[in-house]
Amino acid sequence: MPSRLSRIGRLNVLSDHHLRGLADEELMVRLSRGDADAFDLIYERHADAAFSLAYRISGSRAAAEEVAQDAFLALWRNGSRYEQSRGSVRNWILGIVHNRAIDALRRAVRHESRRAGDEGLAERLMAPDRTDEEVDRREEAGTIRTLLGDLPSDQRRVIELAYFAGFTHTEIAEMLAIPVGTVKGRMRLGLEKLRLRMEISGVRT
């Protein structure tokens, strides 16, 4: 089996200009072979989204930084595990961030303190739009938030409690005093409606 270093040796050295012209999937190939420049670009493109999701879940800057750092270093060390067939690089990164943020949340059992976290930080760190692509992404994110907000409240609530707050279906069932099966049913219905409305709105993921 060729070593990682030997694979590095076969990489062509690209100028920053050419590197920036590569798609995420092409950068991941180079990253998996130890190309730190490719990692820099992946980080540059997705750091804000990763940090934003980590902050949304953890509720504090320190915790969000820790989650984002762990996620990106895991990406660097395990980049070869990315499979294009499973979706975009961005969604893969956000999946890592989500899982690590929820794991940290559950470990720390800090649901209460989290909500009393860094008040006002969100406003201070609101990202300016720097490129057309970022403008598109921000608009798309806003559309998805709107679509999520338009779901029936009982469906939206179980989705948000699970995805952003890290509660399990049994915890949500206890919290809302409804059967677990009802929680799971609402999750499925909500996601299905969200998917259909995303398609109608032309949202790509």
Place this chain on the structure above:
Amino acid sequence: MSVSGPLYCGKGDTAGAYLLGALPEDEAHSFELHLAGCARCQRDIHQLASAADALGGAVPMMTAPTDLGDRIRATVRAEAELLQAAGPEADRPAQRTRRWQSPRFALWPRFAVAGTLAVGILCGLVVGGSVLGSSSPRTRTISASVLQPGVASDVSATLDVTGEHGTLNVSHFPSLPAGRVYEVWRVVAGKKIPTDALFGVDSRGDGTVAVPGSLHGVREVLVTAEPMGGSPVPTSSPIIAAST
């Protein structure tokens, strides 16, 4: 209607809960096993995944702190240089997935060694615990205690601490039996906090793993031998202990 449909497979609406991360770990694992043989649930996953994936990108966008990027890039650059310097021995295969896109990283042994030493029994063989010095003005190298019976005299473990982050290095350690892996723990306020850092050693018994997260408030970094995939609580006694 297919007999593998949700009304018949018994997993009905589970796909949505699974994609949202709302299943406890044991139930998620059970569903993954079921998923492999249920076309209906596979279709549910395929249909609902785009909506679940979209949630992560739908939060209000913020700017990642500049110093966060500086720290991450510095670590990546340093590791890239180490890989170059280490040559072909630097190859590091990846490891398992806990959920469908949830990577936990590890450094697996390249060769299994039969008849390795039993692990997890404290013997008090203390290699050291003092600060040896620093390779740079900002890095402290802490010699860790190796707590294992019958190990060779040349085993050693060190914790390199740079700022609030640490990297554990082991040398001449025994490979673990099949199905076992070394797991790193952080001790905070007397509690052992599990990490995602799982690792093995190469054919020379050497291994390196970053301690996830900040060492701020961490009194000690421990290593135990755990079942493959790691454990949320220690199932054996510490093999390595490094006081920060």
